[in-house]
Amino acid sequence: xxxxxxxxxxxxxxxxxxxxxxxxxxxxxxxxxxxxxxxxxxxxxxxxxxxxxxxxxxxxxxxxxxxxxxxxxxxxxxxxxxxxxxxxxxxxxxxxxxxxxxxxxxxxxxxxxxxxxxxxxxxxxxxxxxxxxxxxxxxxxxxxxxxxxxxxxxxxxxxxxxxxxxxxxxxxxxxxxxxxxxxxxxxxxxxxxxxxxxxxxxxxxxxxxxxxxxxxxxxxxxxxxxxxxxxxxxxxxxxxxx
Numbered sequence: 001x002x003x004x005x006x007x008x009x010x011x012x013x014x015x016x017x018x019x020x021x022x023x024x025x026x027x028x029x030x031x032x033x034x035x036x037x038x039x040x041x042x043x044x045x046x047x048x049x050x051x052x053x054x055x056x057x058x059x060x061x062x063x064x065x066x067x068x069x070x071x072x073x074x075x076x077x078x079x080x081x082x083x084x085x086x087x088x089x090x091x092x093x094x095x096x097x098x099x100x101x102x103x104x105x106x107x108x109x110x111x112x113x114x115x116x117x118x119x120x121x122x123x124x125x126x127x128x129x130x131x132x133x134x135x136x137x138x139x140x141x142x143x144x145x146x147x148x149x150x151x152x153x154x155x156x157x158x159x160x161x162x163x164x165x166x167x168x169x170x171x172x173x174x175x176x177x178x179x180x181x182x183x184x185x186x187x188x189x190x191x192x193x194x195x196x197x198x199x200x201x202x203x204x205x206x207x208x209x210x211x212x213x214x215x216x217x218x219x220x221x222x223x224x225x226x227x228x229x230x231x232x233x234x235x236x237x238x239x240x241x242x
Contacts, residue, residue, distance in 0.1 A: 051084035051096045057166070057174070058096035059085035061106030062136045064116035066155040070106060072187045073159045077175045090139035097146050102170040104162060105140055107239050108152040110232035111223055118219040126219070130228040137235050149239055 051058045059074065061067050071085045084092065084101075096103040114129050140147075148169050150162045163176035177183075223229060 049084060049086050051087075051092050051099065051101060053099045053101075054082060055084045055096075055099075055101055056081040057083050057172075058092060058101050058103040059083055059106070060087065060089070060092045060096075060103065062108070062113055062117075062133050063088050064113050064120070065106040065108040066152055067106060068191055069187060070104075070150075070155050070159055070162070072190055073179060073183070074163070074174070074176065076183065076186070077163075077177060081174065088136070090136055093140050093147060094143065097143055102166055102172055102174075103147040104150055104166055105144075105147050106150050106152075106155050107137065107236065108155075110229060110236050111220070112152070114229075114232070115216050115219050115223055118223070119216050122219070126222055126226060127228060130223070130226060130232055133232050134228070134235060137239065141235075141238070144239065144242060149242075151240060 056078075057074070059067065059071050067086055067088075071083060074081070074083060084096070093103055093105055110130070110133055114133055117129050118124055118126060148162065148165050150165075154162050157179075160176040160178050163174050166172060167174055179187075
């Protein structure tokens, strides 16, 4: 009897892992290939995320690289600017360059970015999460000199300096002030409200939380020991050095 009960619990778990990884792989593949990228996003609700010639700026990065924080901060100081962001697709960056649209690519050290992705959904394969990080930035590497690259510290601590670099690179006049504790609290409150409006659990909100920290401890060991992590680290260092 216990074996039957255990099997009945295991089957939905395996099915969820299969669905999650298939969905993630499909989106990842569509974000890297020209023909498939034209089909993204699949929902009308998310169509605004995609870069088009009418956009004023493109903000892109691997998931959990402070995409939400930077996009919110940028919107506070540039409320009328039309920004493409949160596609997490390398071709979003390629298309922005083709359209002549200012583009900033956010990058975070692999172990923290990938661990945070796995915290969001433990059903996701660790190997594929690492491989998707590698594939994302390898696809962008050839065009890195045509965009602004922002590391996690600059993105979260000095976004005004990132915007200054964007203006210098593209001749734009976007505005951004140094982030004060009050503005940071405002951004965090907005992100928490968005999470609650979507009825998401605490560990899905795009800010540091105790719930996320507890879950993250469980994934770091497996991630640290994975042989692919070294490849991701080397790629990350190359971006920082250029």
